[in-house]
Amino acid sequence: MIKVGVSGAMGKMGKEVVNAVCDSNDFELVCAVDVIGIETEICKDVRIMGDLKGAIEITKPDVIIDFTQPKYVFENAKICLENGVRPVIGTTGLTEEQIKTLKDITEKNNLGCFIAPNFSTGAVLMMKFAQMAAKYFDNAEIIEMHHNQKKDAPSGTAIKTAQMMAQENNCFTKGNCEETEIIHCSRGGSANANIHIHSVRMPGYMASQEVLFGSSGQILSIRHDSVDRKCYMPGVLLAAKYTAEHNEFVYGLDNIL
Numbered sequence: 262m263i264k265v266g267v268s269g270a271m272g273k274m275g276k277e278v279v280n281a282v283c284d285s286n287d288f289e290l291v292c293a294v295d296v297i298g299i300e301t302e303i304c305k306d307v308r309i310m311g312d313l314k315g316a317i318e319i320t321k322p323d324v325i326i327d328f329t330q331p332k333y334v335f336e337n338a339k340i341c342l343e344n345g346v347r348p349v350i351g352t353t354g355l356t357e358e359q360i361k362t363l364k365d366i367t368e369k370n371n372l373g374c375f376i377a378p379n380f381s382t383g384a385v386l387m388m389k390f391a392q393m394a395a396k397y398f399d400n401a402e403i404i405e406m407h408h409n410q411k412k413d414a415p416s417g418t419a420i421k422t423a424q425m426m427a428q429e430n431n432c433f434t435k436g437n438c439e440e441t442e443i444i445h446c447s448r449g450g451s452a453n454a455n456i457h458i459h460s461v462r463m464p465g466y467m468a469s470q471e472v473l474f475g476s477s478g479q480i481l482s483i484r485h486d487s488v489d490r491k492c493y494m495p496g497v498l499l500a501a502k503y504t505a506e507h508n509e510f511v512y513g514l515d516n517i518l
């Protein structure tokens with residue numbers, strides 16, 4: 262049995278992960294951490310603890326699954342790696358520099374670490390299909406739509422999609438005329454290879470993304486919608502098992518599907 266802790270256990274994703282871990286025969290939930298709801302019994306005999314380092318020392322998990330907030334995820338991951346625990350990170354908002362630092366610590370300490378901006382298999386396929394299409398189009402933009410409690414923009418999925426597309430083509434605004442933004446940022450943020458990313462935040466959405474490709478006389482639209490957080494759980498559990506069993510740093514669920 263793989264011993265698992267969940268950080269951010271009182272959150273929307275954290276609660277879903279706690280249920281998935283408790284329902285699985287491969288995992289045992291040994292601790293649940295959050296800054297709210299301390300002492301709440303979240304699963305049989307597991308109560309919310311407020312201090313990650315203390316929880317690790319007392320319950321000795323193999324893996325900590327982190328769905329907290331962009332502001333805290335880096336420090337949480339360092340605490341895990343420095344105390345011999347393997348982090349599986351779903352929280353978005355890590356910078357490239359922070360990801361590199363976590364990779365270095367993982368390798369130095371001979372541990373495992375898994376970061377995935379998106380744990381849903383459909384979204385991973387959407388990214389792969391966008392990468393395939395990128396070879397054939399010189400113009401593309403990304404629109405991502407999320408609920409209005411999401412703290413970071415653009416989404417980690419949109420950033421990763423742009424990185425994958427940029428491996429196939431170096432500029433996605435070819436032939437565009439010189440532009441003047443009458444309203445600042447109306448063309449969105451410009452990511453790798455000039456891919457414009459537009460972030461929509463409103464109630465009603467959970468997590469959606471559409472990648473638009475255009476060329477003379479045609480538009481290709483590749484879209485994925487998450488309508489229930491359950492869609493992430495098979496990917497999260499797969500990553501947790503992989504991370505417990507491999508001394509490897511992995512960025513992206515696509516690497517182990």
Ligand SMILES: NC(=O)c1ccc[n+]([C@@H]2O[C@H](COP(=O)([O-])OP(=O)(O)OC[C@H]3O[C@@H](n4cnc5c(N)ncnc54)[C@H](O)[C@@H]3O)[C@@H](O)[C@H]2O)c1
Pocket residue numbers: 268269270271272273274275294295296297328329330331333350351352353354377378379380381411493
């Ligand atoms: N990778 C994916 O597939 C995926 C899918 C959905 C959401 N996300 C990301 O996961 C993160 C969490 O999303 P959510 O919708 O569950 O958010 P949420 O706000 O509902 O939950 C976050 C939880 O973390 C807790 N928290 C804050 N600081 C903490 C700390 N220092 N230690 C422990 N707990 C702490 C909060 O109290 C809260 O309960 C976001 O970054 C979101 O973008 C990723």
